[in-house]
Amino acid sequence: MSADLALRLDLADLYAAYGACLDGGRLDDWPSFFTEDCRYRLVPRENHDRGLPLSTMDLRSRGALLDRVYGVKSTLFHAPYYQRHIIGPARVTGRDGDAIHSEANYLVIRTKRDAPSEVFNTGRYIDRVVRTAEGLRFTEKICVFDSELIPNSIIYPI
Amino acid sequence: MTAIQTPPNRSKPPPNWDGSGTSRIPAWVYTDPDTYARELERIFYGPHWSYVGLEVEIPDAGSFKRTSIGERSVIMVRNRQGAISVLENRCAHRAMRFCQERSGKVKSFVCPYHQWNYNFDGQLLGVPFQRGVKGQGGMPEDFSLSDRSLTKLRTAIRGGVVFASFDPDVAPLEDYIGPQVLRYFDRTFDGRKLVLQGYSRQRIPGNWKLMMENIKDPYHPGLLHTWFVTFGLWRADNRSQLVMDAKGRHACMISTRNTVVDEEVAAVATSYRANMQLNDMRMLDIVHEPWWGDPTVCMTTIFPSVVLQQQVNSLSTRQIIPLGPGEFDFVWTHFGFEDDTPEMTDRRMRQANLFGPAGFVSADDGEVIEFSQQGFTQDKDFATLCELGGVGVGDADHMVTETLIRGMYRYWREVMDL
Incomplete structure (x- = not known):
């Protein structure tokens, strides 16, 4: 099997596992998809396109991701909801050193208790992925979302 | 004989609000479409900035x-x-x-x-x-x-902030805001050139006034918001001041961060977490800026459409755009100053994690407004109890009062003639 094909399969596994983790509500496992010195950002498309620095979430280490998990589970009062991630095929867009640049479209459907499912957030992941002893991990993940008008709030990571 | 037809009213008269006080706010104030139509005419399109x-x-x-x-x-x-x-x-x-x-x-x-x-x-x-065209058609003479x-x-325009009014007879902006609140407006917007840092937009299924109330309510942040309570950013034992304009429509909540928690407060606020530590403390890398003076936070409401936020190093305007009685858009514009260092810009961006639609603090403000609106909708005969600190309206030097909300409704009843 060619190295390229193997990488594609590994990336497909990575995105599938990432979506399954969030959709399964396994928030505690979410930081383990990232390297220690990672960056996670959730950014409205208008800010991204105009080069404005404000993010909806901006976490700059795995520790900050752990803090977000704690915040969601123990401090943020919110109506509970399910998430369902539909993630498109990953596209390798480049490399720098050991890092792979990869992009994928995503669609997150939210289902609140007692309400029909709704399109909640859609956009694309702009990622940097590295190979570690545990497999592929995100060293950077920027979720640039088209759904700039947020239906009230975003509690869980995308 | 034919009956004389009366012309249809633009909007029906809203329901009656019994008594003259503002410490019991009826549910229809948040849900009634005719009341909302009158708010658009008299408040948003009337003599207000x-x-x-x-x-x-x-x-x-x-x-x-x-x-x-x-x-x-x-x-x-x-x-x-x-x-x-x-x-x-x-x-x-x-x-x-x-x-x-x-x-x-x-x-x-x-x-x-x-x-x-x-x-x-x-x-x-x-x-x-x-x-x-060729001598045919065209506009009349x-x-x-x-x-x-x-x-x-x-x-x-004042200090780089732009206001507008549909009413040509609106009072000058400075008179409209009034000297008490203008002082704090000028504390942030003192003529320094601003830098745009980006937007957040959320649609909140609640009445627009609930967001004004939220930022006139110093009672909730020290209870609902664990992050504020635990890290002393907003807590009932903080030194604080509540200031209103003469009409009670605009207000500032001003406070100074406290790093040592009062025992009485720690015992009551269950959201206080004595042992809460962050893995990444950089989110609370607070650096005092000379223009703050003593206070570390100042939250200003300019009735009816904007909240001005200075909470430690995070700065934003939050615009309220009503969309019927049960919904509004809330648009955050974050900014800094031209002379900010790259480190300060970074700091403002990290602290922004507390605010906005996903913020550790602000996300649940949107949620509680949604659930309040649900409660008003399910029982139109309900009235809120807004009597913390009494039933009157006046400035205060503590947080355990709902006086600013009562002040806003005193003005609202006057301008709405209800």
């Missing part, structure tokens, strides 16, 4: 930003002399909302339907085929370009 944006958002001649006052779409634009106009986004011909981009830069405004063309002051420059301008709003 509404927030439109920051000057820095439209740096050049022809730069524009589209937004709304009440439910009317407006455009803020800079003309060739550098002055700012606020124009209604509605073509004088067939009512088209001709501007669909949120921001950008144009040479003039052209309505795409029939190419009516306006300058940056809203004047109609020309219409195609005004004199007809008495048609005049000058009769068909875009609606031009009264505009006022």
